[in-house]
Amino acid sequence: MGYQFDFSFLNGSAAALLQGLKVTLELALAANVMGLVLGFFLCLMVMSRWQFVRWPAQLFVEFFRCTPALLQIVWFFYCIPMMVDFFIDPIAMGVLALGLNLTAFNAEAYRAGVQAVPKEHLDACVALGLKPWQRTFYVVLPQALRSALPVLMTNGIGTLQQSALVAIVAVADLMYVAKSLATEAYRPLETYTVVALIYFALSLPISRLVHVIERRQDAAVTR
Template sequence: MHYTFDFGFLLSHINELLSGLKVTIELAITANIMGVIFGFVLCLMSMSSWRIIRYPTQLFIEFFRCTPALLQIIWFFYCIPMMVNFFINPFLMGVLALGLNLSAFNAEAYRAGVQAVPREHLDACVALGLKPYQRIRFVILPQAIRTALPVLLTNGIGALQQSALVSIVAISDLMYVAKSIATDSYRPLEVYSVVALIYFILSVPFSKIVNIIERRQDAVAQR
């Protein structure tokens, strides 16, 4: 079978692709903000000494970590509106699904960071009379973020890539637009190749940052 590539036709669809890319970036940024903040809250709740807080939180984390992200997106999009009998903006539902999924994975990254805080630092907080929120803000959080940062960035890259799944529920992200163009033009090879390149370009810089941070952390640990 002979196939002639023609990427030129995509120039007439550049505005559509940019519009979809804008939605993808907005989804990824919003979900990452939610994941970074709520992930730390989940981490603290999962380490609580109160079982009534710890057990439900751990169950919540395991649910989002152990079920497919695609299933979570579909559930949020179709099931929640049926349960509350109220239509919710599809973009918001996509953010919630991606953000909660990312929060669950970030919670585990934070937990490893919190557990890496030296016991001596916590004892010093007690000796200085710091209140619990002061310990978290000035001692635990900065060290946990520093330790967990490579994993948080890696999870963030994953969230960017998983954002393509929202196309299944007709959110007009980059993947949804690409699917529409490929269907109309009968040229899926060119369309999906360009879209794959766009995701690659978006992800590579953050991947390089992760490598740099990991090398610096390894150098500090070896001193």
């Protein structure tokens, strides 16, 4: 292999990469908060006994799960401003696109967690006279969240990685900055290698934590 690696050109680009990393983390964090909160409410809608609530929620989940995330991002960035004739900040638009995508996947994770709540616990809520909202937030949500936590965290890692897709619509995230540096310096191999290592360093600790949580849950079940 005759290629000579040269990372020296990145010495003066650390500030740009850090700024891009900041945007990436903002996108991922905001989208995860949105997905965690809205995902649970969407889960409740999907499991509603009323069809006029359940069907739109199911359609939302299937749409975002069955269409490419890249297509969703492009649609949000170019079609929504045309429809509402109003400019929305690119980062806010990125959070909206990524957050709604994550909401759909988290809703399914929550649904599995809700279905795992023992029926006896729900019967006890009725016997204690708890109101539906009290039963939902004090009994169902904690147990569903605990059961779904590994999947929710895995989905969060996926959103961090999918945030790189906003580079295609010129949001100055880590991937967009890397693309600019690679084009200017004609060093795509070094640039994308460094960026890949950054994403890996961000994702690996969360991935290992997911494995730890899964092992503890499996151990608790086998007791």
